[in-house]
Amino acid sequence: MDLFLLKCGQTYLIQAKENFTLTLVGRPLWVEQKWKQDAYNMVGMYVDPDNPPSLQDWFEGSSAHQPLDVMQFDENAGRWLKVEDPSQTPIQAAKPYWVYCKGSSDYQGPVSADLNGARTINISSTLGEDSFTIDNKSPHAKSMRIELAPSDVPPAAGDGLFSKSIQPYAGSVPLSYFDLYGGGEDL
Secondary structure: OOHHHOOOOOOOOOOOOOOOOOOOOOOOOOOOOOOOOOEEEEEOOOOOOOOOOEHHHHHOOOHHHOOOOEEEEEOOOOEEEEOOOHHHOEOOOOOOEEEEEOOOOOOOOOEEEEOOOOOOOOOOOOOOOOOOEEEEOOOOOOOOOOOOOOEOOOOOOOOOOOOOOOOOOOEOOOOOOOOOOOOOOOO
């Protein structure tokens, strides 16, 4: 497979003869999960690896995924196995799952982000602000924390990701954010 054909947010299963680390660097993009109806879909979920929700908590807001039918790869058995108790199975970050979707679905998880039709939030020296909306799709109140974090070191200008006229930012970027609804409240 040509690495230039990899799609952001897409789940890939890589077969290797020995353990290895693959590090991919690029621009963060919001990519919606496209669900194939009445079929199993190989998906991964963006979760906090230190505090992941259970599979049941993640999908409880989606009628197309009830009753929840999920398979995960069991490394000890060397094959895919049905998750017997999704309410007691925490999602593992960077791991694929086969999830059955009954009918059509546009479900993206218990919390979704609307970037006003865009796939990324672009902040540059010429664009002073951008906006997005975060929605709680879960039947329960959720708390969310938004924080500023420094970026990774960007690729060199002119390497194909950035033109020579665009100077990418790195490290601590001078940004701030404004919560339109009054900060710190449950969604």
